[in-house]
Amino acid sequence: MSFASQLLQYTLSGITIGSIYALVAIGFNIIYNSTGIINLAQGDFVMLGGMIAVFFHNTLHFPLVASGPIAALIVALIGILFERFAIHPLKNASVITLVIITIAASILFKGGAMFLWGKDAYSLPSFSGDEPIRFLGATILPQTIWIICVLLFIVAALVCFFRYTMVGRAMKACSYNKRAANIVGINVNNMVMLSFGLSALIGGIAGVIITPISLIEYEKGSLLGLKGFGAAVFGGLGNMGGAVAAGILIGLLESYSAGLLSSGYKDAVALIILLLVLFFRPGGIFARKEVQKLKHY
Amino acid sequence: MKRVMAILTILIAFSAASCLEAKDKKQSYKIGGVFAITGPASFLGEPERNTMLMIVDMVNAQGGINGVPLEAFIEDSVGDETKAVNAVKKLINSDKVLAIIGTTRSGTTMAVIPIVEKAETPLISCAAAETIVNPVRKWVFKTPQLDRHAADRIYGTMRDRGISRVAVMSATTGFGSAGREQLQNLAQTYGMKIVADETYGPKDTDMTAQLTKIKGTNAQAVVNWSIVPAQAIVAKNMRQLGMTIPLYQSHGFGNIKYVEAAGSAAEGIIFPAGRLLAVDTVPDSNPQKKVLVEYKTLYESKFDDPVSTFGGHAWDATWILVEALKKAGADKEGIRKSIENTKGFVGTGGVFNFSKTDHCGLGPEAFEMLVVNNGKFVVLGQ
Numbered sequence: 249m250s251f252a253s254q255l256l257q258y259t260l261s262g263i264t265i266g267s268i269y270a271l272v273a274i275g276f277n278i279i280y281n282s283t284g285i286i287n288l289a290q291g292d293f294v295m296l297g298g299m300i301a302v303f304f305h306n307t308l309h310f311p312l313v314a315s316g317p318i319a320a321l322i323v324a325l326i327g328i329l330f331e332r333f334a335i336h337p338l339k340n341a342s343v344i345t346l347v348i349i350t351i352a353a354s355i356l357f358k359g360g361a362m363f364l365w366g367k368d369a370y371s372l373p374s375f376s377g378d379e380p381i382r383f384l385g386a387t388i389l390p391q392t393i394w395i396i397c398v399l400l401f402i403v404a405a406l407v408c409f410f411r412y413t414m415v416g417r418a419m420k421a422c423s424y425n426k427r428a429a430n431i432v433g434i435n436v437n438n439m440v441m442l443s444f445g446l447s448a449l450i451g452g453i454a455g456v457i458i459t460p461i462s463l464i465e466y467e468k469g470s471l472l473g474l475k476g477f478g479a480a481v482f483g484g485l486g487n488m489g490g491a492v493a494a495g496i497l498i499g500l501l502e503s504y505s506a507g508l509l510s511s512g513y514k515d516a517v518a519l520i521i522l523l524l525v526l527f528f529r530p531g532g533i534f535a536r537k538e539v540q541k542l543k544h545y
Numbered sequence: 546m547k548r549v550m551a552i553l554t555i556l557i558a559f560s561a562a563s564c565l566e567a568k569d570k571k572q573s574y575k576i577g578g579v580f581a582i583t584g585p586a587s588f589l590g591e592p593e594r595n596t597m598l599m600i601v602d603m604v605n606a607q608g609g610i611n612g613v614p615l616e617a618f619i620e621d622s623v624g625d626e627t628k629a630v631n632a633v634k635k636l637i638n639s640d641k642v643l644a645i646i647g648t649t650r651s652g653t654t655m656a657v658i659p660i661v662e663k664a665e666t667p668l669i670s671c672a673a674a675e676t677i678v679n680p681v682r683k684w685v686f687k688t689p690q691l692d693r694h695a696a697d698r699i700y701g702t703m704r705d706r707g708i709s710r711v712a713v714m715s716a717t718t719g720f721g722s723a724g725r726e727q728l729q730n731l732a733q734t735y736g737m738k739i740v741a742d743e744t745y746g747p748k749d750t751d752m753t754a755q756l757t758k759i760k761g762t763n764a765q766a767v768v769n770w771s772i773v774p775a776q777a778i779v780a781k782n783m784r785q786l787g788m789t790i791p792l793y794q795s796h797g798f799g800n801i802k803y804v805e806a807a808g809s810a811a812e813g814i815i816f817p818a819g820r821l822l823a824v825d826t827v828p829d830s831n832p833q834k835k836v837l838v839e840y841k842t843l844y845e846s847k848f849d850d851p852v853s854t855f856g857g858h859a860w861d862a863t864w865i866l867v868e869a870l871k872k873a874g875a876d877k878e879g880i881r882k883s884i885e886n887t888k889g890f891v892g893t894g895g896v897f898n899f900s901k902t903d904h905c906g907l908g909p910e911a912f913e914m915l916v917v918n919n920g921k922f923v924v925l926g927q
Contacts, residue, residue: 258754258757260753261751261754261757265750367585367587367588368802369777369802369803369806371805371808378808380784380785387786387787462751462778463774463777463806467748468748471748471750502754503753504754506743506758507755507757511745514746515746
């Protein structure tokens with residue numbers, strides 16, 4: 249394998265894993281924008297998506313085209329219920345209290361999944377075969393193309409949603425100023441619930457599409473959540489485009505450092521760069537100064 | 546007056562009954578079991594507990610040991626060092642057991658060793674790490690095979706197949722790094738050259754970067770050493786990169802669920818394991834065949850759960866202890882000596898030959914090389 253094609257392979261690996269981080273980061277951002285909360289159960293939405301899809305496909309023998317969407321929708325429902333029963337009742341709780349509640353939810357989701365499915369790792373069949381596609385000496389799985397396409401589709405759909413639909417604009421208004429949004433007649437409560445549903449949906453979709461290549465088990469969510477959170481901070485909390493770029497950047501950094509340096513330093517390199525960004529540009533690499541001032545961390 | 550008499554009678558009856566009970570208890574051999582029945586290692590600890598209790602029932606159904614029934618005291622360590630230490634202290638001090646089977650994990654075993662050594666109570670561990678019996682400790686034994694022997698068998702098989710350049714992959718866990726060390730130490734003995742040495746986190750989701758690096762070397766085979774599900778991803782990623790060199794795994798691969806998770810990418814994976822995993826393909830001439838079939842049938846019919854090598858470690862440990870009790874009776878030093886002198890004991894893990902200098906009693910031949918064939922484990926043909 250020539251060095252050039254090795255490099256290309258690292259790039260492709262980086263983009264694959266980075267796309268997943270990006271999806272998780274988008275989920276963080278949606279909730280952050282509407283509530284100011286960091287939802288630390290975001291990674292577990294991904295895990296639940298994968299696990300539920302496995303349950304429908306492998307246990308109930310639903311076809312894959314049905315299992316995936318059903319799983320994503322159930323996770324969205326779980327997200328909504330979570331907001332209704334755990335976040336909503338605490339009307340005047342501080343952000344930090346709510347963040348702690350999401351930690352509790354994360355533990356609960358993990359424990360529940362362990363109870364229901366045990367500690368084994370599960371897999372789904374790939375959406376369109378396992379035959380790798382050769383490409384300039386490197387290889388890429390059809391599933392990887394699926395992941396990248398789903399990421400692009402979700403980003404496009406979210407952009408349209410927030411820009412052109414009434415509900416989307418209302419959610420955006422809540423993120424700018426809750427009180428003002430309330431005054432002009434937007435039901436802020438519903439928007440918060442919707443944001444949980446939406447980010448759980450995206451988490452669920454991420455879970456379904458990664459399961460064929462990376463397997464799923466009850467505690468897979470924690471690490472994905474951490475890396476996704478890293479991507480969200482890296483790109484500037486609340487910034488969708490930043491999240492996607494930062495997610496892929498972290499994926500590439502990991503892949504290059506595993507390949508070119510040593511696999512032992514893989515996570516360290518990504519975290520050191522994350523720390524450096526936080527020191528020198530606490531608003532994320534893509535934040536403008538004025539915007540940073542307006543945001544309250 | 547009648548009432549008082551009645552109460553008195555009842556009291557006397559009760560105290561007599563409890564006296565009888567106490568007398569009964571005195572005439573039993575008390576043995577302890579400490580396993581990680583819950584917690585992250587419960588898939589190891591649960592079959593171990595089940596197996597130990599099953600054997601105790603079997604022994605008692607046949608009239609006990611020389612007419613004395615066995616009594617088992619089971620404690621849950623949750624795989625946690627502190628809880629394991631407390632459990633062992635309780636078994637020794639309050640339950641007054643003669644010997645202890647367990648613990649499940651290497652870490653917990655290392656934590657309880659000072660206590661059993663001080664209390665001079667025999668301990669037969671079901672945990673893997675070589676440090677448990679190396680250096681030899683007077684009161685501590687173990688039944689699982691040694692990591693070193695797994696590495697021995699892997700390299701031996703490779704040498705037979707003309708492989709001399711290997712790439713090592715390992716998880717950054719205790720099990721993974723111990724295996725990596727053994728592979729490095731033994732490489733020279735077997736004339737192996739390690740051309741790549743890569744690691745990955747136990748929760749990583751993608752190993753293509755490490756494998757791409759390996760693909761760029763002239764390795765003739767990959768050895769992967771871990772117990773985590775990531776080992777199934779390694780197989781998938783190799784397939785994805787179009788790598789055609791064979792994949793060898795450690796004995797940590799001995800769980801058919803990993804084969805299911807890796808799907809067709811698992812085909813052809815070669816790894817060392819106890820023969821229990823491939824009972825059906827073990828030749829009848831093998832001395833272990835009978836005991837393997839017996840354990841598998843008994844366990845699976847009783848618990849409706851596929852048999853695992855971990856339960857097998859408890860099977861071996863409990864029977865070795867039963868044999869020792871037969872010879873020595875309720876005498877801790879006698880039990881210890883009998884265990885140490887156990888020779889030619891045929892268990893699920895292999896044929897055990899303990900000695901003063903070897904408290905594990907198994908050699909490399911305790912491992913059989915298995916290969917994944919049509920989603921099943923079968924004994925590797927020569």
